[in-house]
Amino acid sequence: MASQFALLLGLLAITCSVAFASDNNPLQDFCVADNSSSVLVNGLVCKDPKLVEANDFLFRGLHLAGNTSNAVGSKVNLVNVEQFPALNTLGISMARVDYAPLGINPPHIHPRATEILTVIEGSLQVGFVTSNPENRFITKLLQKGDVFVFPMGLIHFQRNVGHGNALAISALSSQNPGIITIANAVFGSKPAISSDLLSKAFQADKNIIVRMESQF
Incomplete structure (x- = not known):
């Protein structure tokens, strides 16, 4: 009986240790992605820290407006780990979203990230839908300077309701948030x-x- 009890305790200890094992935070100061590496991991291989320089932590180009001459009237310029290797292991990315008049960023989800959006110019109607069975539609009209959050994995959208162009900046809680339109x-x-x-x-x-x- 005692041996069975000891075995049960051992199994519980192993189960708990596996359940709580995680690597949510970086284990070093930074891990600039080495895009030349052929090694496949859940993330990207680190560049040798001795070879890292200031330019690795710099991204330029978000001042440039996106081309909204398309069927939906919007352009998302995503800055994730693919475009900005310094984001590797840091759990963040961002995007510039340009909208033509009446343009939309169609309903989509980010499977790995919560998104927080700030309106820089114009007026946007935004919204998301909660999960089954409620499927509540939560929507708001945003003006310049307003901030709205879209919880991870929920269908959401933005629509320019103004007569001019609109601009928003989004921050996302993953180096590679993914998108499913x-x-x-x-x-x-x-x-x-x-x-x-x-x-x-x-x-x-x-x-x-x-x-x-x-x-x-």
Whole structure:
């Protein structure tokens, strides 16, 4: 009986140690990504710290407006670890978002990051939808200087409701937040999701689904 109790305690100790093991914070001052490395890890390999210099911590270009001449009328210039290797292991990234009049940043999710958005110019309607089963739509009209947060993994969007161009800066809580644009993922997957399946899921005529797929 005593040996069984000891075994149980041992299993509990191992389980707890595994459950609480994590590396949420950097283990060194910095880990500038070495984009030339062929080693695959969950993240990016570090550059030799002795070879790191001030320019590794500098990114330029966010003063340049994005080209909004597209179907949705917006342009997102993302600055994640791919563009800015110094972000490796730091858990942050950012983006400049330009909007033409009536332009939108379509409904999308960031699977690995919460986003906090600051309006620099213009007026934006923003919103997100909570998870099932409530699916509450939470929306707000933002003006210059306003800040709004989109919780991790929830569908959200922005829309320029002004008559001029709008500009926002977003900060994200991951070096590689990822983005899944809902319409692109559903109607533009490769290979395509069955139109019969989508017709049933959206409770829409199959011809409408086929037409939607042709747009993506």
